[in-house]
Amino acid sequence: MAIEYVLRTALERHIISTRRHFTDVVQDIRAEIDARASAGGPADRLAMARCPEAGPDRAAALAPGVSRLVRLVLDRPSTTAELARTLPDVGLYCPVSILVQQITDGGTRLSYDSVAGAIAVHQDEAATAVAQSFDAEILALLRRVADRD
Template sequence: MRLIVGNPLIMKEMVKHVPDAGSYAPVTILIDERSDGVHVSYDTMESYLLPYGSAEALAVARNLDTKITTLLRECAR
């Protein structure tokens, strides 16, 4: 299952600092079942924006990543 999720207000904040950030939205979460169990994959927004070197955009990205990983952990319980 592939989930495509996003919040335009968060992306708007990142795009103010790094215009290219818009190309990474919305984020994708992949949930798949393999022989060893269910796997959840998510490429962090921080990893996408790190090369741009904007501390402001990275702060927003880290906050977004925290929200998403917290949500995924809560769902996995």
């Protein structure tokens, strides 16, 4: 007999808006990830999966006011493994996603749901510390890219 329960988690979504062009933002994020890929061992690398971009018609259907949309999926195997040691549910939150949206007025919006916020309900101090460090790295990258001229 199966048992089902619902665990309500808090969502901590970071939204960063910039006047930078969508293509430049996406290229800069990919370039930073690629540059980091050569540092450290394979498990310590921040890796990005290639995800298809939603063009203007599909993006507008998904999100009114958005002309282009891409989801970037990032993972660091060592971080995921460290989190999974104490919190097996981490597989629901890692790898992480960054949603990059080109707004019809020409700006770009970056959205990121923090891992620390998602796992807060579990009240695991060790996992929270690892997740906060990972979130800080991702958010620093996004802020750096958004602030470029």
